[in-house]
Amino acid sequence: MPRNRLFDVFNYVVITAVALICTLPMLLILIVSFTEEKVIQNNGYQFFPETFSFDAYNLLLFGNTPLYQSYFISIVVTVLGTAVAVVITGMAGYTISTRHLKYRNQLAVFFFITMVFNPGIVPWYLVSTGMGLQNTIWALIIPTLLFNPFNLFLVRNYMKEIPDSLTEAARIDGANDIYIAFRIFFPLSLPVLATITLFYGIAYWNNWFNAIMLVDKANLYPLQYLLFKLNSEISMIQQMQSMMDVSTSAVLPSESVKMATAILTIGPIVLFYPFLQKYFIKGLLIGSVKG
Amino acid sequence: MNEPKKKKGLLNELRNNFSAYVLVIPAALYTLIFGYITMPYMLIAFQKFNYRTGIFGSEWIGLDNFRFFFSSSRAWQITFNTLKLNFLFIVVGTLVALALAILFNELRSRWFSKVTQSTILFPHFLSWVVVSYIIYSIFSTEYGLANRMLDTIGLDRINWYASPEYWTAILVSSNVWKDVGISLVIYLAAITGIDGSYYEAGQIDGANRWQLVRHITLPLLMPTVIILSMLSLGKIMYGSFDMIYAIVKDNGLLYPTTDVIDTYVFRSLRNIGNPAQAMAIGLYQAVVGFILVWGSNKLVRRINPDNALF
Structure with a gap:
């Protein structure tokens, strides 16, 4: 049946597209977190940046970091x-x-x-x-x-x-x-x-x-709230750099640090995802069938 | 004579099954505090509430807090936005999930189906703060992907975070993006539960794929669709604070299309520091919400009693 085959192709294309829409935005954040700040300032966020850099992670992991x-x-x-x-x-x-x-x-x-x-x-x-x-x-x-x-x-x-x-x-x-x-x-x-x-x-x-x-004490901020604050308060990122050797980077990597923090927040969820998904679906089905 | 006998029954029951009732104490205590002791505080909606003197020592001012809220033009705007956004979340979310569930059901490769389902479910596990970063990475005026694409095709850049007209669409899409996976999983399970003999009968009668979907799958999915929609309807006056405040924050330029009751209540409570006024709005929200749920349940019951929630 040629018509069915056409439909199958269409179906695979549509579902692949939807799956991509669900992944690409996170991939973008991941790539931006590894992009050199100068490149971001010149070209904006890109999937294929000219130069990669670890500045953001360097600052987040070894700077004066919350x-x-x-x-x-x-x-x-x-x-x-x-x-x-x-x-x-x-x-x-x-x-x-x-x-x-x-x-x-x-x-x-x-x-x-x-x-x-x-x-x-x-x-x-x-x-x-x-x-x-x-x-x-x-x-x-x-x-x-x-x-x-x-x-x-x-x-x-x-x-x-x-x-x-x-x-x-x-x-x-x-x-x-x-x-x-x-x-x-x-x-x-x-x-x-x-x-x-x-x-x-x-x-x-x-x-x-x-x-x-x-909570308003910074030492009690959970990760998600730190991330929430980071987006609006650039001073937090400046503070991180204050303890760093100034020569490490001339430009404050504020955009990439934000995205790198987001990535580090998702980290544990990605690690546990196979387990998460299995039990999540089970629970969802118990809940929707009976509750 | 009935009373004491009953009382004895209660005591006896508690004594005989003491250890079983002990197990429920922590959860019951917690529910008592956060579910029931919170209730009397709703009365501060009628007070000029003072933190120091508390609910018993504050002055009663009748409906002044409500008057203040309803005399501002914001009351109707935030009510409208709350209903508009939630309605669109439910309708668009359901349609997309149904369409996807039907497409997934036609997939032959189980491997492909599993991998793509996992991918589509994943965003659900992200917090709205993370999603707000994703939205920012697309719509940021300076660096965002959207403006770069506009550049490449030679159109003018748009200052997204200052243009409220786009945000209904952006919020609805991000809501669907984040949560469509859940409804997809539920609908797919419901489709799998449909008796295969219906389809066999349909095929014998010469129905094509679309006709099978139209006359078998969709009608049999309707109860699930209605239950899920009714459950979301229960929250139609509640504006997913987590989502909207993470994305919009205190950006007043976007309020005309994005400000909802929950974010407004939050600001009256935390930024302006007026719990009594915030409570008045909260009470209005609870009452209208309840009427809507009750009304729609009644409507569903009239059409098909089996689909009603209560």
């Missing part, structure tokens, strides 16, 4: 926050999926209401500042991110399918629910726990809302 501090903050916040969030969500998921509990449905409604009705950022801000979180690392960990009812319902939907018969023996032996949750249910729920680990992890890593609302 990058390490921000990386440190982002990693601490992401790891700590995600770990606590997954445990809290897993435990609550166990409770509201356990059939013999009389009040599990009322509890589920209690959580569900907050998904539908959201008082907005002003009460959120007043409660967060009221708790004294402002300008502490907890401001980046606790508000909004530490628990998400959507993830709770993902866990519940998964745990509901675990048959009671698996826990009967343990119950007869006198095991309590905490033991059953941690030793029997959690190991059986690893796929969904991996999925929510990923959801929480990405939310923490990419969050800058908490920082813009609750």
Whole structure:
């Protein structure tokens, strides 16, 4: 069927084009981060610059740079926050999926209401500042991110399918629910726990809302917020150079430093992407089919 | 006599399943604080709020905060922008995702399908700050790709960051660019779930590829489309602060087409420092948002009860 073949060619061309549209902009940023500043100033951003240079990375990695501090903050916040969030969500998921509990449905409604009705950022801000979180690392960990009812319902939907018969023996032996949750249910729920680990992890890593609302101390800036600030405040880049040997570069590599910072922010996501994608798609499908 | 019996039931239940209820405490406490204790603070919309004296010690001023907001011309502009942008995000996003899902379904090479799907999903994992850099690299007046292309074809450069008329399109495209992968994955899964015998029957009747798509795939995808759209509709009054503030920041030149309720609330709260006024706008946002969701759910229910959310 010649017409079908024509369609197939068209199809491959269109999808390849879409995939390119999704990749090329990031490739552009990558290339700009390696472009010599003078070349950028003369020719703008290009896919094929005349000369490459490591100036930007040199400055970011060895200058008087806030990058390490921000990386440190982002990693601490992401790891700590995600770990606590997954445990809290897993435990609550166990409770509201356990059939013999009389009040599990009322509890589920209690959580569900907050998904539908959201008082907005002003009460959120007043409660967060009221708790004294402002300008502490907890401001980046606790508000909004530490628990998400959507993830709770993902866990519940998964745990509901675990048959009671698996826990009967343990119950007869006198095991309590905490033991059953941690030793029997959690190991059986690893796929969904991996999925929510990923959801929480990405939310923490990419969050800058908490920082813009609750943090003004530069040593608490997470990476994304550093990146946000960098775009408008060139003084930050000048400061990085202040400690450097002046002869290293005559022009302040401000454009390439911005792009290099963006690339370094994406770094961990690219590294984890194969894992991310697998569990992300799984979670998306559990969520969209049942929740 | 009913009351005490019930109470005893509650206590008994808690005592018998103590360890199970202990497990829910952290999440419940968290939800209580951030989901419920936040609620009374909505009342400051009717106050002249003072940080020092708090919600109990502030003066009640009725609807003054609302009056202030609605008497400015900005109220209608930001409401319009919020609805316009979200509506376009939903419609354009759905159409592109559906089109792609149908094209992907026709692919024979699984390898090609997998690799391209991963590529299209990837931007979803970027933060809006990173995306704002990408937009900047394309539309920056001095160095951006767009102006360089205009140079090469001999047209005048455009000062993008001072021309609000382009930004509806730019924001919609970047939203689709970032998030189309998700809907694509969901639609593709829904298509895979369609019973193959429908297609066999269609082929026997002599339907061509397009007719199979038109009369089998699309109608069977409609429930998924409606559910996803309804879920996005729930956020139609909420303007994705993350996205718009990362891209536009405090660039007042672009406000006419890009400023939304969320960014306006943010500025009243953080830059101007008036939480009561910000709350008044937030309350208006919540109420209109709720009415829209409730209304559209009712509409969907009337057309097809199975597709309603609640």
